[in-house]
Amino acid sequence: MNEKKNEIFDLIKMVIDKKNNSSLNQKIEFNADADIRDNYGLDSLDLAELTVVIEDRYGIDIFETGIVSTINEISEKLKE
Amino acid sequence: MRTHEDRIFYYDASNGQTYSYSDLFKSLNMTSYEYENIYSNDIYRFFNRLLKSIILNKPQILIDNDSTLDPVNNDSGKNVHISSFDHFKEMLENSKSEIGLFTSGTTKKPSLIIHTVDKFINNARIGSKYSNNIWGFSYNPTHMAGMQVFFQAILNGNQIVDIYKKSKHHIIESLLKSEVTHLSGTPTFFRLLVPMSEKFTAVSKVTLGGEPTSNNLINILKSIFPNAKFNNIFASTEAGTIFASSDDTFNINDKIEPYIKIVNNELIIHKSILGKSDKIKTDWYKTGDIVEVICDNPKKVKFISRKKEVINVGGEKVNPNEVESIINSHPKVSFSKVFGKKNSVTGFLVVCQIKKIKNSKLSENDIREYLFNKGLEHYKIPRLINFIDQIETTKTGKIKR
Numbered sequence: 001m002n003e004k005k006n007e008i009f010d011l012i013k014m015v016i017d018k019k020n021n022s023s024l025n026q027k028i029e030f031n032a033d034a035d036i037r038d039n040y041g042l043d044s045l046d047l048a049e050l051t052v053v054i055e056d057r058y059g060i061d062i063f064e065t066g067i068v069s070t071i072n073e074i075s076e077k078l079k080e
Numbered sequence: 081m082r083t084h085e086d087r088i089f090y091y092d093a094s095n096g097q098t099y100s101y102s103d104l105f106k107s108l109n110m111t112s113y114e115y116e117n118i119y120s121n122d123i124y125r126f127f128n129r130l131l132k133s134i135i136l137n138k139p140q141i142l143i144d145n146d147s148t149l150d151p152v153n154n155d156s157g158k159n160v161h162i163s164s165f166d167h168f169k170e171m172l173e174n175s176k177s178e179i180g181l182f183t184s185g186t187t188k189k190p191s192l193i194i195h196t197v198d199k200f201i202n203n204a205r206i207g208s209k210y211s212n213n214i215w216g217f218s219y220n221p222t223h224m225a226g227m228q229v230f231f232q233a234i235l236n237g238n239q240i241v242d243i244y245k246k247s248k249h250h251i252i253e254s255l256l257k258s259e260v261t262h263l264s265g266t267p268t269f270f271r272l273l274v275p276m277s278e279k280f281t282a283v284s285k286v287t288l289g290g291e292p293t294s295n296n297l298i299n300i301l302k303s304i305f306p307n308a309k310f311n312n313i314f315a316s317t318e319a320g321t322i323f324a325s326s327d328d329t330f331n332i333n334d335k336i337e338p339y340i341k342i343v344n345n346e347l348i349i350h351k352s353i354l355g356k357s358d359k360i361k362t363d364w365y366k367t368g369d370i371v372e373v374i375c376d377n378p379k380k381v382k383f384i385s386r387k388k389e390v391i392n393v394g395g396e397k398v399n400p401n402e403v404e405s406i407i408n409s410h411p412k413v414s415f416s417k418v419f420g421k422k423n424s425v426t427g428f429l430v431v432c433q434i435k436k437i438k439n440s441k442l443s444e445n446d447i448r449e450y451l452f453n454k455g456l457e458h459y460k461i462p463r464l465i466n467f468i469d470q471i472e473t474t475k476t477g478k479i480k481r
Contacts, residue, residue: 018445018448018463044426045393045394045426045458045459047425048394048423048426048463049463049464051423051424051425052421052431063424063425064424
């Protein structure tokens with residue numbers, strides 16, 4: 001279970017890195033309970049990208065039935 | 081001096097097939113078979129069958145290989161008797177036949193549009209000054225653009241050099257060997273040809289049509305076809321050619337103005353200049369083409385995109401053609417295709433496929449940075465970039481979306 005949360009975190013890091021062109025050496029901390037938008041500064045486009053890469057990887061659209069806000073919630077959605 | 085009959089009608093460099101006009105007349109005169117629903121696997125044979133129905137005043141429907149219509153043939157016992165090129169031309173000009181064409185189905189299901197043969201005849205320019213034209217035929221002959229080139233060529237007794245679906249190598253060989261003077265194709269066709277080190281000095285006219293083109297592409301082509309005049313055609317299966325220009329803007333002249341309306345940036349055409357079709361139900365037909373009015377007097381427009389191509393990213397509209405145009409201006413990019421990827425957050429997201437120039441190094445970050453520096457808004461910059469080898473095109477040589 002923890003492995004999946006780490007994978008999700010990696011995907012979030014990838015989205016942020018791409019956004020900043022890896023030029024910002026931001027230290028991003030793993031926090032499974034924090035709101036990913038507030039905590040990681042993700043805007044709607046970032047979220048859209050995240051859902052697309054998650055859907056491509058796991059075959060599940062995490063936002064299909066409503067907004068998920070934390071890594072924990074995303075991980076729960078992927079279990080279903 | 082060669083008579084018209086001795087001149088070459090059709091040439092295929094990939095297999096050396098050559099037919100003169102007298103070969104054509106001979107084969108037309110010889111057969112009593114008639115064909116319905118014809119397709120283009122063998123282009124010379126296709127032209128034969130089409131011409132037979134035109135001369136016999138029979139209607140014809142042009143289909144692609146995957147059509148639900150079945151080709152039909154029967155020995156009707158009816159023969160034609162062509163005695164000379166002038167006789168042949170006269171029969172075409174007097175034909176009461178109709179030709180059914182399917183729309184390209186780029187953004188919707190194909191529908192059948194019927195045009196009279198005399199519409200094609202009237203659109204062609206016939207005269208002795210056109211008699212030495214040699215046509216590079218790259219269009220699918222079963223659709224509007226192909227038909228227009230076909231009639232233009234045959235009414236003037238010109239040579240048609242078959243470069244439809246040929247490899248780049250054969251296309252180059254054909255253009256050089258046959259000394260093609262007139263080359264027509266979609267912007268996608270031309271983009272797939274470049275970069276090219278060869279120069280084709282015999283080409284005096286290059287015509288682009290079927291998709292929005294960019295001045296950037298025209299400039300690249302100008303160096304490959306240094307003696308050519310450039311023509312950009314705005315046409316559709318429903319209407320035939322509506323406007324033409326030498327760059328990426330179009331003038332709406334006095335003749336056509338009464339038949340054109342622009343509402344909410346969509347081009348709307350009066351049905352009196354369109355072919356017959358079940359789907360043209362009202363007097364004014366919505367083309368689904370989005371244009372920008374550049375100038376009011378004289379009226380000048382620029383084609384922006386097909387309505388259905390527009391990508392809606394969280395309410396912001398993105399024109400994939402615009403983004404492709406900028407990506408394609410990158411020196412290491414050969415070709416790109418921009419489209420929308422569905423998602424539950426913003427509706428759609430801009431993503432793209434890119435074909436790099438051979439042996440070049442290019443990363444996703446390079447592209448994103450390039451687009452950012454070109455001032456492209458953040459929601460237009462593709463979020464997912466895939467580097468690929470081949471980009472899919474449609475039956476009419478346009479990017480498949």
